Structures are given as C-alpha cells and as structure tokens.
Amino acid sequence: MIKITKEIVEEHGINSEEYDFILKSLNREPTITELGIFSAMWSEHCSYKSSKYWLSQLPTKNEFVIQGPGENAGVIDIGDGYAAVFKMESHNHPSFIEPYQGAATGVGGILRDVFTMGARPVALLNSIRFGEVSHEKTKHLLTGVVSGIGGYGNCMGIPTVGGEVEFNSSYNDNILVNAMCVGIAKKDKIFYSKASGIGNSVVYVGSKTGRDGIHGATMASAEFDENSEEKRPTVQVGDPFSEKLLLEACMELMKMDVIVAIQDMGAAGLTSSAVEMAGKGNLGIELDLDKVPCREEKMSAYEIMLSESQERMLMILEPDKENVAKEIFEKWELDFSVIGKLTDTNRLIINHQKETKADIILDILEKGAPSYKRPYEINIFDDEGIKEDTLINDNPISILKKMIASPNLCSRKWVWEQYDHMVMTDTVLLPGGDSAIIRVHGTNKGLSVTSDSTPRYCASDPYEGGKQAVAEAWRNLISVGSLPIAITDCMNFGNPEKKDIMGQFAGVIKGMIEACNTLNFPVVSGNVSLYNETNGKGINPTPVIGGVGVVENLDIFSDQNLKRKNDFILIIGKTTGHLTQSIYANELLNYKKGLPPKVNLEEELKNGLAIKELINKRLIDTSHDISDGGLLIALTEMSMKNIIGFELKIEKDNLNSYLFGEDQARYAIAVEENKIEDVRLLLNEKNVFFEEIGQACKDKIIINNNNISILELKEIYENWFNNYLSKA
Amino acid sequence: MKASIIVFPGSNCDRDIAVSIKKLTNLEPIMVWHKETSIPDSDLIVIPGGFTFGDYLRCGSIAANSPIMKDVIKKATDGAPTLGICNGFQILTESGLLPGTLIKNDCLSFLCKTVSIRVENNQTNFSKKYKQNEIINIPIAHNEGNFFANEDTLEKIKDSNQIVFKYCNQNGEVNNETNPNGSIENIAGITNEQGNVLGMMPHPERATCEITKLSDGENLFKSISEFLL
Numbered sequence: 001m002i003k004i005t006k007e008i009v010e011e012h013g014i015n016s017e018e019y020d021f022i023l024k025s026l027n028r029e030p031t032i033t034e035l036g037i038f039s040a041m042w043s044e045h046c047s048y049k050s051s052k053y054w055l056s057q058l059p060t061k062n063e064f065v066i067q068g069p070g071e072n073a074g075v076i077d078i079g080d081g082y083a084a085v086f087k088m089e090s091h092n093h094p095s096f097i098e099p100y101q102g103a104a105t106g107v108g109g110i111l112r113d114v115f116t117m118g119a120r121p122v123a124l125l126n127s128i129r130f131g132e133v134s135h136e137k138t139k140h141l142l143t144g145v146v147s148g149i150g151g152y153g154n155c156m157g158i159p160t161v162g163g164e165v166e167f168n169s170s171y172n173d174n175i176l177v178n179a180m181c182v183g184i185a186k187k188d189k190i191f192y193s194k195a196s197g198i199g200n201s202v203v204y205v206g207s208k209t210g211r212d213g214i215h216g217a218t219m220a221s222a223e224f225d226e227n228s229e230e231k232r233p234t235v236q237v238g239d240p241f242s243e244k245l246l247l248e249a250c251m252e253l254m255k256m257d258v259i260v261a262i263q264d265m266g267a268a269g270l271t272s273s274a275v276e277m278a279g280k281g282n283l284g285i286e287l288d289l290d291k292v293p294c295r296e297e298k299m300s301a302y303e304i305m306l307s308e309s310q311e312r313m314l315m316i317l318e319p320d321k322e323n324v325a326k327e328i329f330e331k332w333e334l335d336f337s338v339i340g341k342l343t344d345t346n347r348l349i350i351n352h353q354k355e356t357k358a359d360i361i362l363d364i365l366e367k368g369a370p371s372y373k374r375p376y377e378i379n380i381f382d383d384e385g386i387k388e389d390t391l392i393n394d395n396p397i398s399i400l401k402k403m404i405a406s407p408n409l410c411s412r413k414w415v416w417e418q419y420d421h422m423v424m425t426d427t428v429l430l431p432g433g434d435s436a437i438i439r440v441h442g443t444n445k446g447l448s449v450t451s452d453s454t455p456r457y458c459a460s461d462p463y464e465g466g467k468q469a470v471a472e473a474w475r476n477l478i479s480v481g482s483l484p485i486a487i488t489d490c491m492n493f494g495n496p497e498k499k500d501i502m503g504q505f506a507g508v509i510k511g512m513i514e515a516c517n518t519l520n521f522p523v524v525s526g527n528v529s530l531y532n533e534t535n536g537k538g539i540n541p542t543p544v545i546g547g548v549g550v551v552e553n554l555d556i557f558s559d560q561n562l563k564r565k566n567d568f569i570l571i572i573g574k575t576t577g578h579l580t581q582s583i584y585a586n587e588l589l590n591y592k593k594g595l596p597p598k599v600n601l602e603e604e605l606k607n608g609l610a611i612k613e614l615i616n617k618r619l620i621d622t623s624h625d626i627s628d629g630g631l632l633i634a635l636t637e638m639s640m641k642n643i644i645g646f647e648l649k650i651e652k653d654n655l656n657s658y659l660f661g662e663d664q665a666r667y668a669i670a671v672e673e674n675k676i677e678d679v680r681l682l683l684n685e686k687n688v689f690f691e692e693i694g695q696a697c698k699d700k701i702i703i704n705n706n707n708i709s710i711l712e713l714k715e716i717y718e719n720w721f722n723n724y725l726s727k728a
Numbered sequence: 729m730k731a732s733i734i735v736f737p738g739s740n741c742d743r744d745i746a747v748s749i750k751k752l753t754n755l756e757p758i759m760v761w762h763k764e765t766s767i768p769d770s771d772l773i774v775i776p777g778g779f780t781f782g783d784y785l786r787c788g789s790i791a792a793n794s795p796i797m798k799d800v801i802k803k804a805t806d807g808a809p810t811l812g813i814c815n816g817f818q819i820l821t822e823s824g825l826l827p828g829t830l831i832k833n834d835c836l837s838f839l840c841k842t843v844s845i846r847v848e849n850n851q852t853n854f855s856k857k858y859k860q861n862e863i864i865n866i867p868i869a870h871n872e873g874n875f876f877a878n879e880d881t882l883e884k885i886k887d888s889n890q891i892v893f894k895y896c897n898q899n900g901e902v903n904n905e906t907n908p909n910g911s912i913e914n915i916a917g918i919t920n921e922q923g924n925v926l927g928m929m930p931h932p933e934r935a936t937c938e939i940t941k942l943s944d945g946e947n948l949f950k951s952i953s954e955f956l957l
Contacts, residue, residue: 151838154838154869155740155783156740157778157779241737245738417841418838418839419838423777424744425744425748427940428940
C-alpha cells in the first residue's frame with residue numbers, strides 16, 4: 001500500500017480543506033486509487049468548482065431546447081422530427097505541449113460527445129488562438145494545430161466548415177484550441193448518459209487503455225511554467241481511424257433498441273464516465289478492472305481509472321442484449337468487454353487483481369465536490385478616447401491595404417483549405433463567411449453554424465464583451481438568413497483564484513445572460529477552461545460562442561459576396577465611428593486603451609430581425625455582419641469572391657473613424673436596383689436606421705477620389721499565411 | 729442493374745457516391761463490406777474515397793490486400809467497369825489495376841478546394857458525355873494526390889491514351905501554376921490500358937448538386953449510365 005503523504009495530496013491538486021473532507025467522508029485514509037479518483041473528479045476541468053455558481057445563472061431554455069447543459073452535448077429541435085446536437089470544448093493545454101496530437105484529440109473528444117448521443121456528426125468548427133506572430137513558437141504551434149485538426153476531422157470524413165483564428169500576445173505561452181461539433185439525430189432517438197436498471201451490465205467499447213493522458217484533467221487545471229513541456233507524456237495520442245470505426249459501430253448499434261445509457265470516456269477517462277453515469281441514475285457501480293482491455297502490461301488500478309486513452313466509450317446494456325452489441329463491435333474490430341454492473345448501493349467499487357482498490361460513496365464524489373464562490377472584482381479600462389491628432393491622416397485606401405494584410409484580418413483560406421470542408425456533400429455555404437450552412441441530409445432544410453469571440457473587448461470591459469460575443473454569433477447566423485436557435489460556449493480564462501480574473505469571468509457571464517435573454521438564444525452546452533496563464537500572466541478573457549441556427553428553406557439564404565454591379569450598398573445600424581479597442585486602433589495605431597463599443601441589445605434585435613426578413617422575403621441575397629475592422633473591411637470582404645467592387649461617396653469629417661470604427665448591431669447589404677424601394681420601405685416601417693453609401697461596380701474599390709483594384713488587394717489578402725510561413 | 733460500392737474500415741465517401749449513383753444513373757448502389765470474398769452480380773464496381781485503415785501505412789496499401797480485392801482484381805481484369813475516387817484511386821494503383829502511384833502533395837499539406845480539370849479523353853465510358861478538352865470544376869480533398877509514374881510507364885500511359893483528366897485553370901491552361909499537388913504532367917485521372925478502370929483524385933460525387941453550386945460531376949455518372957444501358 002502506498003502511504004498517502006502531504007506531498008502526494010498536493011501533487012494531486014487537492015487542497016488541505018478538500019483533503020480533510022475526504023478523510024472525514026471516508027472515515028479513513030484514501031487509497032492511492034481513490035485519491036486519484038477524487039483528484040480527477042474534483043479538478044476544475046471536471047467539477048467546474050470555480051465556475052458552477054456563475055454558469056448556473058445562464059439561460060438554458062427556449063421553445064427549441066430538448067436538452068440543456070449537463071449531458072454530453074446540448075440538443076435542440078430543428079423541426080421535421082430532427083434534432084441538432086452540439087457542443088464546444090477546449091483542448092488548450094495539451095495543444096501547447098504537443099500541437100498536432102493536442103488539437104487532433106480535441107476534435108476526437110468533441111466528436112464523441114456528439115455521437116454518443118445518437119447524432120451523426122455533420123460539421124466541425126474551431127476557434128484557435130495563438131501568440132503574436134513574431135513569437136518564436138507561433139509558427140510551430142499554428143502549423144501543428146491546423147494539421148492536427150485537419151488530420152482528425154478529414155480522416156473521420158466530417159467536414160470542418162468554420163471557425164476563427166486570432167493572434168495576440170496574451171496567448172504567447174498559452175494558446176487556445178476550441179473545437180465544436182454539430183450532429184443530427186432523429187428527435188425520438190437521442191441517447192443519454194443516465195444509467196438505469198440495477199444489475200445491468202457496464203460495457204467498455206472502443207480502443208484499448210494505455211498509460212497516455214493520465215491526469216490530463218488535472219494538468220488542464222494547472223498553470224503552466226517553463227517545465228510544462230515535461231508533461232508531454234500526459235498528452236493523449238489520437239487515432240481517428242479507430243474513432244471512425246467506433247462511430248460506425250455506435251451508429252449501427254443505436255439503430256437497435258439495445259443501449260440503456262452511453263457516455264464517452266473523455267477527461268478523467270473511465271473514472272468520470274463511471275461516476276457520472278451511475279451518479280445521474282442514483283445507483284451504484286462495481287467495476288472489475290481485470291476485464292478492461294489494456295494496451296500495456298501491468299497497469300495499476302490507478303492508471304486504468306485515470307488513463308485518458310482516446311476512442312473509448314462506456315455503455316449500459318441489459319445483460320441479455322450483450323450479444324447483439326458484441327457482434328457489431330467485433331465486426332468493426334473494436335474491443336468489447338463487460339467490465340462491471342450497476343448496483344443499488346450508491347457506491348463506486350473498483351476491484352483489481354482480487355483486491356478492492358476503491359470504495360467510495362458516489363454522493364461524496366459528485367455532490368460533495370467543492371463549489372466555490374470565489375471573490376471577484378469586475379475591472380474595466382478607463383474611458384480614454386483617441387485624440388484626433390494621433391489619428392493617421394492617411395487616405396483610407398492605404399489604411400485598408402495595411403489592415404487586410406494584417407494577421408488578424410487577412411484571409412483564412414490557408415487554414416480551411418487544409419480541412420476537408422466538403423465531404424458528406426451537404427456543405428451549402430463554405431467556410432470564409434459569417435456562418436457556414438450544412439444541409440440536413442435528404443431534406444431542403446439547413447443548419448447555420450458559427451463560432452466567434454472578441455477577447456480584446458472582454459479584456460477592456462468584461463460585461464460588454466460578454467454581450468458582444470453572444471450578439472456577434474447571433475448576427476453571424478442572422479446574416480445568412482437563418483433563425484438563430486441556441487449556443488454552446490467555451491469559456492477560456494486565467495486563474496480564477498485571482499480577483500480580477502474571477503471578475504472577468506463574472507462580468508462576461510453577466511453580459512452573456514443579458515444577451516441570451518434578449519435574443520432568445522440560450523446556452524445548451526459548454527466547457528470551461530481556467531488557469532490559462534503562463535508564469536502568472538493571464539490570457540485575454542475569451543468566451544467563445546458557438547451558434548446554431550435553422551434555414552427553413554435552402555432556396556432562400558444569403559451570403560456575403562457581392563453579385564451584381566450597380567447594387568446599392570446599405571449600412572444597417574448606426575455608425576458613430578467607435579475606435580477604441582478596434583483593430584484599427586489596437587493594431588495599426590498601437591493604441592490599446594479605452595473601452596469597446598457598447599452593445600445595444602434592443603438595437604441588435606431590431607436590426608437583425610429586419611435583415612432576416614429582407615432575406616426571407618427575397619429582397620436581398622447579399623449581407624455581411626460588420627465586426628472586426630469595421631465597415632470598410634466588411635465591404636472589402638464582400639468584394640473578394642466575385643471580384644465585384646464598390647464606389648462610396650462619403651462626406652464625413654472623421655472619415656477614417658467612420659470606415660474603421662467597430663460600432664455594433666450593424667450589417668452591410670447589397671440591394672438590386674429594382675428592389676431598393678421595397679427595402680427602404682421595410683426598413684423605415686421597422687424603424688431601422690440605415691445609410692445608403694454607394695453602389696457596387698466592377699473590379700475596383702473607390703472611396704471618394706481614391707481607388708484600388710480588387711485583384712491587387714486579393715493578392716495581399718490571400719497570401720499573408722504563405723508569406724509568413726515561408727519566412728524562416 | 730447494380731453498382732457495388734466497396735466499403736473498407738475508414739471509407740468515408742461511400743454514402744456520398746451512393747447518393748450520386750442513385751440520383752444520376754440507372755444503377756442501384758449496394759454496399760459491399762471489404763471482408764466479403766466475392767462481389768455480388770453488378771454492373772459497376774466503385775471504390776470510394778476515405779482513409780482506409782487510417783492511411784497509417786502507404787495510402788491504400790492495406791485496403792489493396794483486403795479479402796474482397798481478389799475478386800475486384802479478377803472482375804476488373806475481365807473488363808468490369810471499375811471506378812476509384814481519391815483513396816479509391818490509391819487502392820487501384822496499390823492493387824496494380826492502374827499504373828503509377830500517388831505520393832504526398834508537393835505543398836506537403838492536405839488540400840481541399842474546387843479545381844478546374846480538362847477532359848483529355850472523352851472516348852472512355854466514364855467521360856463520353858463531356859466534350860473533348862472541356863473544362864470542368866470538381867473539388868479535390870487529399871494529402872497524397874501527387875500522381876507519379878516513371879518515364880517508361882508514363883510513355884505507355886500516353887501512348888494508349890489513358891489520361892482522362894488533367895489539372896488546369898479556368899482557361900484550360902495546363903502548367904505548373906495550375907497544378908495543385910505536383911502531379912506529373914498535371915494528371916488528375918487515368919484509365920487502365922483497356923479503358924474499363926478509371927482512377928481519379930477529384931471527387932465527381934461532390935459536384936452533382938445544384939445547391940452546392942457544383943454540378944460538373946454529373947456527366948461522369950451520366951456517361952456510365954448511358955454506356956451501361
């Protein structure tokens with residue numbers, strides 16, 4: 001027996017208060033296996049101990065929600081008997097240590113969360129954030145992460161259709177890799193993780209268990225220092241081929257009426273799946289670890305329980321239906337092993353080599369898990385505007401050229417061309433726009449999907465930033481003409497034990513709550529990643545919002561590309577020229593002070609619904625959300641695909657603020673000449689503010705007396721990544 | 729009439745090609761598991777795209793040794809119309825049904841995009857509905873699509889008019905600039921000498937649908953259908 005010392009307890013990330021509680025509850029010293037189980041279950045990653053208090057305040061219901069947070073993924077009703085199942089999850093720390101495998105297994109994990117619920121995954125998205133481009137590790141991490149994401153999703157044959165990439169020095173030593181998966185299931189064929197039926201079999205399926213990823217959940221909950229790379233052996237290795245087999249085997253089995261409950265083995269592996277499944281069912285669970293298929297010899301109970309080997313699932317089956325399931329898994333050449341049974345004892349009992357290695361009352365693990373209302377302080381930046389004389393008096397075209405050739409605004413084509421975004425042949429709207437659209441296979445209905453966040457807004461004003469993140473995801477779905485339904489969130493923050501970081505979290509959540517309520521856009525699933533710090537410095541607070549909407553009729557949607565010369569260019573929403581925290585101010589003027597634009601949610605709602613109506617009534621087919629970089633960047637993005645330009649005639653004193661400010665609740669649309677009257681009428685009727693600022697024209701962008709050819713812009717816009725990576 | 733679609737562990741375009749066959753031909757698609765030893769009576773054999781066996785070894789090499797492949801080789805050699813797309817093309821070269829080999833893209837990364845290809849030979853049973861030298865737009869999605877053959881093999885391929893598609897641009901120009909993956913002579917698809925086996929890297933099944941605004945793949949399926957009538 002290993003003696004549990006103070007050091008061992010500390011190494012497991014358990015504080016003295018928590019350990020005292022363990023001693024009291026067990027009425028004895030824990031075994032090493034038990035300590036490992038407590039450590040994993042009570043890690044920030046699994047227990048949400050710092051965030052639970054706040055997360056529970058988020059709106060989680062509307063008329064479409066079938067399943068909110070608490071399951072493997074959220075479920076919404078998309079009509080016609082179908083449901084969409086989706087979730088986003090982080091894999092930040094592993095990706096920093098080993099970018100390819102870290103990112104790949106991030107994708108693998110989120111795929112399992114979705115197909116474990118009976119949904120066939122139909123789309124992947126990702127939000128990835130790296131340090132500044134000049135940082136020594138950025139190239140290596142960028143190429144590794146992108147090929148890891150592609151490597152897994154491509155092999156699985158699930159299209160990766162959207163996402164975002166950002167470079168910012170706050171991620172220098174702590175990159176973010178957030179992956180989202182959306183699946184489609186029959187509404188009446190959703191599978192849940194709540195175990196039921198005393199005496200039912202606990203079945204292990206998928207790949208074998210190895211020593212990889214032991215204590216991944218604990219690692220993901222600790223800050224990094226310069227020795228972090230020594231943790232490389234705890235990064236799991238992905239095997240997308242096995243996952244593909246697991247997917248097909250599960251889909252085949254799910255067609256039959258056999259599975260009582262199912263959950264994937266993700267963070268904290270067999271421990272969390274066993275504890276959570278039995279806990280949800282208020283039952284007990286007894287496991288015989290000698291039956292667990294192992295890849296390596298002489299694995300201890302501790303190692304088996306905490307391994308985070310990938311591509312594994314735990315199922316509850318009625319004993320007389322085991323054979324049906326076994327046959328299917330054997331056909332797909334996957335391991336299938338009955339490793340235990342459900343009991344009525346509310347205990348987790350782990351037997352291994354004829355010894356009981358753990359015996360814990362489940363309530364202690366689950367309900368006894370710590371929950372902290374940590375002290376917090378919501379700080380916002382001072383309201384310091386940019387002085388007129390510090391503005392560059394350059395003409396807008398030369399600013400535009402610099403902006404679109406900058407790392408945060410240039411084309412992301414280099415990234416998404418490495419992802420198979422067309423497999424399954426249902427990708428209606430490709431990556432590169434506000435949202436992608438995926439057809440619901442065999443129907444004329446679509447799902448719109450997006451993921452977004454603006455961390456620099458959250459850093460300067462967490463509350464406005466939280467509102468903005470939700471509002472922008474909503475806007476992205478609106479601007480393709482879809483009805484936004486619900487979101488998943490991936491909350492990436494620094495060390496919650498620091499007041500100001502906890503304040504960022506609290507402020508962002510408060511903003512999100514307000515936006516979710518006003519926009520009827522609830523949270524149905526999500527993930528929290530804290531301790532994203534290196535040597536004591538936190539990342540920008542980064543709440544990534546993954547949004548899903550429905551396109552009722554695929555004959556009617558919109559994209560951002562200008563299609564006809566002479567179309568009228570309209571800007572919906574008020575432009576005041578808000579410059580602080582814009583990309584123009586932050587990256588071109590290097591002015592990082594001041595507050596982000598305020599989000600007026602009533603305005604968002606009104607403007608957005610008007611845009612949706614214009615699209616649905618076929619009055620427009622070209623619309624784009626105005627966000628990072630402002631109005632001129634949005635219009636330039638609209639001109640790239642079809643090489644159709646625009647001519648703007650704008651009389652403003654503060655022309656550059658007008659063109660590059662980042663006021664919210666705005667869209668750019670293009671309207672055909674014969675429809676302009678109807679559009680004006682509708683917008684006036686709805687009391688929506690709009691400006692007519694010019695017309696589309698052939699291959700040039702003309703602003704008052706300056707112009708530039710789109711081909712010239714396109715060249716610098718599309719080549720940034722190649723140029724960056726080709727430099728040694 | 730039936731089309732047998734061979735499904736290996738890791739195939740992932742099997743459903744996509746079945747949808748296109750159903751929609752555009754007079755054939756009924758049936759899925760055949762790789763562990764079978766004989767292909768049911770059918771008029772077309774299809775090896776779909778994907779990552780068979782994870783492509784952990786040389787792409788297609790493990791699949792080429794699956795039990796079903798003995799019968800595929802026998803029937804294809806006897807003249808059965810056989811189509812391999814992407815990973816299917818790789819399996820056909822690995823199994824010796826087609827000459828040459830497919831190596832890593834010269835950009836060294838996976839590449840998914842719609843490319844233009846030029847119809848070099850519209851006399852095959854897979855390309856009759858296209859015009860000679862027609863330029864069509866079809867998506868590619870591969871990591872190892874860089875076709876290579878040694879000089880002798882290439883000469884033979886050319887002499888017997890086996891090149892069916894070449895990568896080009898919108899104007900039909902075939903050169904290094906218009907070569908997405910480094911394939912020798914921009915080759916995107918070839919037949920065997922008899923012309924009954926076609927392997928191609930681009931995915932025609934991804935270009936058979938109005939809603940995705942890509943439909944240039946349809947004529948490939950219509951050609952097959954017409955020939956089999």
